[in-house]
Amino acid sequence: MGFSSKSPWLIHYDGSSCNGCDIEVLDSLTPLYDIERFGIINTGNPKHADIFLVTGSVNYQNMNVVRHIYDQMLEPKVVVACGVCACTGGVFRDCYNVLGGVDKVIPVDVYAPGCAVRPETIIDAVLQGVEVLDKKAELMRAGKLETVTSEDYAARLAASSGEAEKKEVGA
Ligand code: SF4
Secondary structure (H helix, E strand, O other), rough: OOOOOOOOOOEEEOOOOOOHHHHHHHHOOOOOOOOOOOOOEEEOOOHHHOOOEEEEEEEEEHHHHHHHHHHHHHOOOEEEEEEEEHHHHHOOOOOOOOEEHHOOOOOOOEOOOOOOHHHHHHHHEEEEEEEEHHHHHHHHOOOOOOOHHHHHHHHHHHHHHHHHHHHOOOO
16 A cells, blocks of 8 residues: 555445445445545545545436536545446446446546455555555646546547547548
């Protein structure tokens, strides 16, 4: 684990899921798994949070909630997709209203697989997220951190899917 000059605060949102991973996130906060021993604190306020934990897939109804939480967080920030549904859409990926994993709407820094994701995996992923956070903080101090809003991200995805389509038709 990298050195962090502050205790990272995390915020959690559960998207379209069976709630299994949501419960595992709560488990990681209990005294048994005790993510707080790493100085990590849970908050309900995106403006106070450094790490965004998302469980469940993204659908047309919750996509703007995910974007809104992400955009309210201040830089530097890190997103962790927890569980297969958050990573790829999982068992919900073929549902009529599901877009897929979290990276369909916001950039993801760390993927924590599992169905359900284990609390140990969540803790490992959050600690990886702390390292990413430290690197981003360094870039920010040097004035080199690129800020990506959910709108920028959507534009990039649209541009890259346009490029992919062009390649497919040989343009
Ligand atoms: S990854 Fe599995 S346990 Fe987690 S929300 Fe999806 S279906 Fe439920």
